[in-house]
Every structure is written in structure tokens, then in C-alpha cells.
Amino acid sequence: EVQLLDSGGALVQPGGSLRLSCAASGFTFSKFAMTWVRQAPGKGLEWVSTISDNGGNTYYADSVKGRFTVSRDNSQNTLYLQMNSLRAEDTAIYFCAKPPSTQVYLSHWGRGSLVTVSS
Amino acid sequence: DIQMTQSPSSLSASVGDRITITCRASQSINSWLAWYQQKAGKAPKLLIYKASSLESGVPSRFSASGSGTEFTLTISGLQPEDFATYYCQHYFSYPVTFGQGTKVDIK
Numbered sequence: 276e277v278q279l280l281d282s283g284g285a286l287v288q289p290g291g292s293l294r295l296s297c298a299a300s301g302f303t304f305s306k307f308a309m310t311w312v313r314q315a316p317g318k319g320l321e322w323v324s325t326i327s328d329n330g331g332n333t334y335y336a337d338s339v340k341g342r343f344t345v346s347r348d349n350s351q352n353t354l355y356l357q358m359n360s361l362r363a364e365d366t367a368i369y370f371c372a373k374p375p376s377t378q379v380y381l382s383h384w385g386r387g388s389l390v391t392v393s394s
Numbered sequence: 395d396i397q398m399t400q401s402p403s404s405l406s407a408s409v410g411d412r413i414t415i416t417c418r419a420s421q422s423i424n425s426w427l428a429w430y431q432q433k434a435g436k437a438p439k440l441l442i443y444k445a446s447s448l449e450s451g452v453p454s455r456f457s458a459s460g461s462g463t464e465f466t467l468t469i470s471g472l473q474p475e476d477f478a479t480y481y482c483q484h485y486f487s488y489p490v491t492f493g494q495g496t497k498v499d500i501k
Binding site: 310312319320321322325334335336337370372375378379380381382384385386387 | 395426428430432437438439440443444449481483485488489490491492493494495
């Protein structure tokens with residue numbers, strides 16, 4: 276069974292940093308691109324970033340480009356999102372998600388990790 | 395960037411009703427479109443991929459169609475568990491984008 280366990284969410288001050296993790300199991304992690312999607316309180320879904328299966332290609336939403344870095348450790352079956360220069364508008368639940376194949380639609384999702392940016 | 399616009403933003407319906415949600419892309423995305431259902435406090439659930447392919451385990455009352463720039467999701471015979479928010483998402487190119495969502499609630 277595919278499992279994605281998001282963790283690392285916390286309360287952080289504006290301008291601060293945080294790293295989210297997503298521990299994967301139940302599938303061959305190194306064969307799939309992985310994606311982060313976020314959802315601000317009461318708002319819709321926003322794609323944040325995708326990383327290719329080997330980590331060689333990364334993609335970002337304009338809203339986080341230059342501040343967030345996605346990475347992965349295929350030996351540990353773990354996905355990361357390093358978030359720097361955090362802003363109030365980054366407050367959201369962050370979901371990690373995987374596709375069923377090489378496409379970028381998402382068949383499996385973590386439960387989400389809450390990031391709150393506030394002083 | 396490709397913008398995805400859903401309509402309506404919300405709708406009220408009764409159990410047994412047939413409802414249709416529309417998603418429009420700002421440029422052609424061929425059939426690279428997915429639909430998700432999200433219930434409060436939960437992660438989204440994939441319903442449809444490649445515009446009209448039903449994800450395994452999703453009830454057949456869900457159907458979808460479209461290509462290019464206009465797409466629809468139809469639920470035939472709304473069930474109590476279908477009251478939720480629905481999102482479309484294109485995956486034609488980066489950046490991937492979602493529609494703003496359609497909330498379906500009980501009339």
C-alpha cells in the first residue's frame with residue numbers, strides 16, 4: 276500500500292525557514308516524480324513544486340521560486356521541501372503527492388503538514 | 395501560464411440529482427486534465443485523469459469529457475458522500491495549475 280507521511284510543519288516567524296519531509300513507502304520511490312501542493316486556510320489547491328524521479332529536474336510555482344527548494348533522497352525514500360524567507364501568505368497545509376505514472380496528475384496524497392507563518 | 399477556470403464556484407443539489415461542473419483552460423491542454431474530490435480536512439482524491447478516464451475504484455456515476463479548452467465533470471445520481479469540493483487540474487506543461495474549485499453542498 277502506498278503511504279506518504281508528511282511532517283515538519285510548524286509555526287514560524289516571517290522571514291524564517293522550515294524544512295518539510297515526506298516519507299514514502301509501498302512503492303519504488305526512485306521511479307516516480309514527486310510533487311508538493313499547498314492549500315491556504317479556506318482556499319483552493321495550489322501546485323508548489325515537482326521534482327523528477329532522479330532529482331535532476333525541478334519545477335516551481337512563481338510564488339515560491341527562489342525561496343523554496345525541493346529535493347529528495349532516494350536511498351531514504353524521502354522527499355523534502357526547504358522553505359526560506361517565509362511570508363504570511365505561505366501559511367497553508369502542504370501535501371506531498373505522487374503520480375501513478377510519468378504524468379503529473381496525483382493519485383496518492385499525504386495527509387498534509389500545517390505551516391503557519393506568523394509573528 | 396495556463397489558467398483554469400471552473401464554474402460554478404458553488405452549487406446546491408439534492409441526493410439523486412445530476413450535476414455538471416465545467417472547467418475551462420486559457421489555452422489548449424489537449425486531454426491533459428484531472429479531476430479531484432476533496433472533503434473537509436482531507437487530502438484530495440483523484441477521480442478522473444486524461445480528461446475522461448475513471449480512476450480505479452471511483453464509482454461509475456462519475457464521468458467526464460472534453461478536450462482542448464473545455465471540460466466537464468458530471469455526477470449522475472448524487473449520493474450523500476459526494477457533497478464535497480471538486481477541482482480540475484491541467485498537467486499539459488509546467489506550471490501545473492488547479493481550478494479554483496466547485497463546492498457542492500446539500501440543497
